Amino acid sequence: MADELAIEASGLEKSYGKVKVLRGVDLRVERGSVFALLGPNGAGKTTTVRILSTLIRADGGQARVAGFDVRDRRRVRRAISLTGQFAAVDDLQTGEENLRMMGRLSRLPRAQARRRARELLEQFDLADAGDRRVATWSGGMRRRLDLAAGLVGRPSVIFLDEPTTGLDPRGRQAVWQVITGLAGSGVTVFLTTQYLEEADRLADRIALIDGGRVVAEGTPAELKRRIADQRLELVLADAAAFQDVVRAVDGRAVHSDPGRLTIGVATDGSAAQVRALLDEVDPGRRAVRTFAVRSATLDDVFLALTGRGAGRPEDEKEPEDEKEKETADV
Amino acid sequence: MSDIALPDSALRRRAPTRLASVAADWLTMVGRSMRLALRTPDGLLTSLLLPVLLMLLFVYLFGGAIQTGTRYVTYVVPGVLLLSAGFGAASTAVSVSQDLSGGIIDRFRSLDVGGAAILAGHVAASVARNLVSTVLVFGVAFLIGFRPSAGPLDWLAAGGVLLLFILAISWLSAAVGVLARSPEAAGGFVFLMAFLPYPSSAFVPIDTMPTWIHGFAEHQPVTPAIESIRGLLLDLPVGNSPWLSVAWSVGLLVASVALSGVLFRRRTA
Numbered sequence: 091m092a093d094e095l096a097i098e099a100s101g102l103e104k105s106y107g108k109v110k111v112l113r114g115v116d117l118r119v120e121r122g123s124v125f126a127l128l129g130p131n132g133a134g135k136t137t138t139v140r141i142l143s144t145l146i147r148a149d150g151g152q153a154r155v156a157g158f159d160v161r162d163r164r165r166v167r168r169a170i171s172l173t174g175q176f177a178a179v180d181d182l183q184t185g186e187e188n189l190r191m192m193g194r195l196s197r198l199p200r201a202q203a204r205r206r207a208r209e210l211l212e213q214f215d216l217a218d219a220g221d222r223r224v225a226t227w228s229g230g231m232r233r234r235l236d237l238a239a240g241l242v243g244r245p246s247v248i249f250l251d252e253p254t255t256g257l258d259p260r261g262r263q264a265v266w267q268v269i270t271g272l273a274g275s276g277v278t279v280f281l282t283t284q285y286l287e288e289a290d291r292l293a294d295r296i297a298l299i300d301g302g303r304v305v306a307e308g309t310p311a312e313l314k315r316r317i318a319d320q321r322l323e324l325v326l327a328d329a330a331a332f333q334d335v336v337r338a339v340d341g342r343a344v345h346s347d348p349g350r351l352t353i354g355v356a357t358d359g360s361a362a363q364v365r366a367l368l369d370e371v372d373p374g375r376r377a378v379r380t381f382a383v384r385s386a387t388l389d390d391v392f393l394a395l396t397g398r399g400a401g402r403p404e405d406e407k408e409p410e411d412e413k414e415k416e417t418a419d420v
Numbered sequence: 421m422s423d424i425a426l427p428d429s430a431l432r433r434r435a436p437t438r439l440a441s442v443a444a445d446w447l448t449m450v451g452r453s454m455r456l457a458l459r460t461p462d463g464l465l466t467s468l469l470l471p472v473l474l475m476l477l478f479v480y481l482f483g484g485a486i487q488t489g490t491r492y493v494t495y496v497v498p499g500v501l502l503l504s505a506g507f508g509a510a511s512t513a514v515s516v517s518q519d520l521s522g523g524i525i526d527r528f529r530s531l532d533v534g535g536a537a538i539l540a541g542h543v544a545a546s547v548a549r550n551l552v553s554t555v556l557v558f559g560v561a562f563l564i565g566f567r568p569s570a571g572p573l574d575w576l577a578a579g580g581v582l583l584l585f586i587l588a589i590s591w592l593s594a595a596v597g598v599l600a601r602s603p604e605a606a607g608g609f610v611f612l613m614a615f616l617p618y619p620s621s622a623f624v625p626i627d628t629m630p631t632w633i634h635g636f637a638e639h640q641p642v643t644p645a646i647e648s649i650r651g652l653l654l655d656l657p658v659g660n661s662p663w664l665s666v667a668w669s670v671g672l673l674v675a676s677v678a679l680s681g682v683l684f685r686r687r688t689a
Contacts, residue, residue: 140526143530145529164532167531170530171527171530172526172530174527175523176523177523178527179524180524182455182459183455183459191451191452194448195445196531223459243531249530
């Protein structure tokens with residue numbers, strides 16, 4: 091079969107004016123898998139999704155989605171759905187009306203659109219609110235409706251652009267449950283996120299994107315092996331101890347800060363390994379004053395792979411930045 | 421929830437012809453726009469009541485001072501109709517702009533719903549809304565003494581001129597809505613359209629205005645529309661006004677449809 095891949099992109103480039111947002115993005119997403127594009131604001135996530143979902147054209151490179159070239163917009167659109175960062179439902183329509191409208195626009199006959207709407211309301215635990223206007227719903231319920239709206243036409247590839255941004259923990263849990271439910275049902279899910287934990291929980295494979303390039307790609311386990319999902323945070327006694335430990339760690343440091351006398355070292359978090367590490371880097375038992383074991387953050391991942399923090403302001407911003415800010419208070 | 425998106429052969433999307441699917445999308449969008457309009461009570465009330473209030477204002481407060489050679493209510497009804505049409509149609513700009521600045525436009529596009537269906541949905545809802553307010557204005561006008569002397573054909577012709585005008589302004593507004601950066605900016609256009617009928621023969625005869633404005637007042641699209649509706653309803657000679665009005669409306673319509681298509685593609689590229 092030539093089309094084991096649901097999404098295949100090579101060398102995607104996109105610029106807005108003089109700003110290069112994508113500098114050659116390559117992606118391969120297997121059919122039926124959940125794929126996460128992980129990266130900070132302005133990395134090019136939304137632009138990538140918009141190209142793959144045919145909303146904008148790339149300046150360079152090629153992409154195939156659901157077996158069709160993205161330039162064949164009509165065919166690709168018939169096979170995909172997109173749930174963007176903005177809620178794409180009408181506040182003044184009821185939940186059921188929204189879903190029926192999406193059903194009709196997905197070319198379902200009227201009766202089937204109605205049945206499908208009820209079915210989805212049921213599945214997303216929205217049946218009780220289905221005949222109320224969406225304006226009266228909570229943020230989490232709206233997001234669920236938004237996701238349901240993306241499933242009305244039974245797409246084979248589903249794009250979710252930051253599906254949990256701006257949600258409270260309960261809302262996030264509900265969305266995760268939906269995505270977990272989708273996995274294994276034959277559809278391909280392509281999601282973007284800023285949260286390592288989210289990518290880890292949901293995705294079969296993760297691509298890290300930064301500055302318009304994919305900087306790492308693999309299963310969560312593979313990536314974590316490269317970046318360590320825990321780190322041992324050491325606070326050293328003085329400048330001399332700092333120098334000694336830096337030498338002992340020898341390149342394994344995730345980060346080091348001579349000013350604050352701190353060094354971070356990758357670890358699996360087990361007591362045995364932490365004990366061994368401490369003994370190894372500080373045989374005299376005087377250099378390390380305190381230590382803590384912390385979960386790796388997205389910042390650590392980026393630090394490890396790109397040599398700079400994820401949240402750090404870049405000299406290049408892509409237009410999606412503003413949108414992302416607005417989403418935060420939805 | 422594991423069966424959410426199981427492929428189901430009974431639910432395969434139909435693959436109709438392009439034209440049939442555009443028509444179906446359009447109908448769906450018309451339904452949506454109508455529902456949204458009906459559920460914005462303040463907007464709906466404004467677009468229905470404002471014309472009636474303006475007519476009462478003109479007839480009872482200003483009318484006594486304005487000499488038009490006929491009863492003022494008879495003179496002013498076509499003007500009020502056009503005013504309400506311009507105003508009501510222009511609000512299309514706001515609803516189109518709201519769609520484009522929200523997230524829903526991306527979803528529509530990813531469902532392969534074209535700009536034409538989306539905009540035409542808004543336009544159709546606008547025309548429907550305006551027809552209701554037109555009927556309302558006529559109803560109240562009759563109550564306060566408007567007595568046209570037109571035959572059925574004249575009514576038909578006047579209705580046609582008005583309908584075409586509303587359609588043209590609605591599409592123009594849709595184009596403005598695509599162009600506007602924000603719904604607030606689009607709101608400015610409503611304001612502008614609400615003023616266009618004043619420098620015309622809508623409320624006072626043009627020859628009572630300062631000479632420098634005659635050129636504009638006589639050659640703007642509102643004037644031939646008003647002259648023809650007034651003439652047809654009151655059985656006065658209309659000259660070439662109806663044709664002029666039709667030409668204006670068709671011209672505006674064609675230009676607006678083309679312009680909105682280009683603008684839509686550029687905005688969503």
